[in-house]
């Protein structure tokens with residue numbers, strides 16, 4: 001006998017609310033990913049966010065629960081990207097001496113800690129990410145895979161709680177800066193000896209890009225995109241460029257306007273000789289015509305003489 005359709009909402013709608021919130025956040029941060037949680041077991045009113053503040057994606061392989069876990073890179077100009085893992089992980093456990101398996105809920109935070117730093121002990125404390133773990137504590141052979149040092153961290157702070165999140169970001173930015181500086185020192189040491197130069201790897205280059213540094217062994221990597229007007233390769237985020245025909249090609253009108261207004265304001269300032277203009281500005285700035293000494297206000301003496309004779 002056919003049963004009547006009973007398409008109603010579950011009595012407990014917490015999960016629907018939570019997923020709704022997660023979807024909303026996802027809309028606001030399209031570069032990020034979220035994971036659907038299962039519909040069984042204890043209901044957590046939170047998910048665990050895995051944040052990345054650096055422009056480097058990671059693929060963590062920790063089977064069986066995380067055979068391929070992708071952490072998205074933070075795009076240029078953004079503060080972070082994130083992905084999520086559920087508050088609880090279903091651990092599959094073998095009953096000793098049998099072929100029986102049962103599942104057990106484990107705190108996802110413990111997994112998050114080890115996901116980002118394989119040598120950490122599985123702790124549910126956020127501060128565990130700041131601990132200096134050594135290989136003696138956890139999995140051997142995994143030292144150097146500490147993503148906590150490379151701008152990744154887990155948190156229960158959602159992306160819309162900007163104030164609290166910013167504090168956490170600051171902590172991991174400091175760690176990332178220190179790590180990059182030490183990687184750069186490392187690379188310089190490697191470069192000094194011809195035999196070790198080939199050991200300079202992607203992490204060293206990442207550190208140089210993050211610190212905005214240049215060296216003989218590193219040329220900065222600019223993200224090139226196609227100009228939407230003329231199709232020529234241009235650096236991402238620039239308001240305009242000159243194309244191969246020598247014409248000015250405007251990509252971002254708003255930014256271009258702001259740039260031109262600022263440039264005109266400075267030129268006007270120089271012409272009228274109103275304060276705030278130093279010679280340094282003239283030397284380093286890129287103005288269309290060279291300014292003479294009078295406009296710069298460099299030589300007041302001949303000026304006064306001129307005025308007297310006039």
Ligand SMILES: [Zn+2]
Nearest residue numbers: 227229230249
């Ligand atoms: Zn163009």
